[in-house]
Amino acid sequence: MEKPKITDINSSAAFQSWYWLKVEMVEKCKQLGLPYSGGKFELRDRIIYALENEGAVLPVVEKPRPSSRFNWSKAALSLDTEITDNVKFGPNFRRFMTTQIGPQFSCHSDFMDWVKEHPGKTLRDAVIKWEELERRKEDPSFQREIAEHNMLAQYVRDFLADNPNSRFKEALICWKTKKQLPAEKGFIRYNRKDLAFLQ
Numbered sequence: 165m166e167k168p169k170i171t172d173i174n175s176s177a178a179f180q181s182w183y184w185l186k187v188e189m190v191e192k193c194k195q196l197g198l199p200y201s202g203g204k205f206e207l208r209d210r211i212i213y214a215l216e217n218e219g220a221v222l223p224v225v226e227k228p229r230p231s232s233r234f235n236w237s238k239a240a241l242s243l244d245t246e247i248t249d250n251v252k253f254g255p256n257f258r259r260f261m262t263t264q265i266g267p268q269f270s271c272h273s274d275f276m277d278w279v280k281e282h283p284g285k286t287l288r289d290a291v292i293k294w295e296e297l298e299r300r301k302e303d304p305s306f307q308r309e310i311a312e313h314n315m316l317a318q319y320v321r322d323f324l325a326d327n328p329n330s331r332f333k334e335a336l337i338c339w340k341t342k343k344q345l346p347a348e349k350g351f352i353r354y355n356r357k358d359l360a361f362l363q
Contacts, residue, residue, distance in 0.1 A: 167344050170188040171195050173215075176216045180349050181348075181350070193207055198210050199224075231249055232249050233250070241256065243288035243291070244287070245286060246286055247279055247283050247289075247290065260287065261287075264291045268298075273308075278290075279293075322354035323339075337361060
């Protein structure tokens, strides 16, 4: 079955039967007269809601606005600086953390999530947490959790774990082939049967 154009999709069931790129979802939102800003999963939920409710717009849950006006871009940071609800991970923040931790510092998602979830803690606490998170790497079995929306990264990890003698290039061939086929709920997941795509 050939993948249809997203603009030809007229039902929620048909929409959820395929994997869509964000650019395609933006196109569908425009066609339906829906807002098209936001992340891929936000657009997906918006389209499904509209297709199931005669074009209605999914009510937007507004995120609370930060109460702090602390300027993370220009303020002089110290270990005693409190994390605020408007924390930013720009050059000023990264530069400070690098002076405390060293050139090995990286602002990975696990660390940023912790910082955002802990207003009131200090940057001293953040340094300690970063080092704690890094120590997980000493466990050979440790793997950082992949966000649900990052299907390609999860697919490649699962492919290579199941086929340790394979290469990234082969995983990518299977991914590109599979995403053109019907997909349950629009999610692409690795299955050993996918190796047939390499033949």
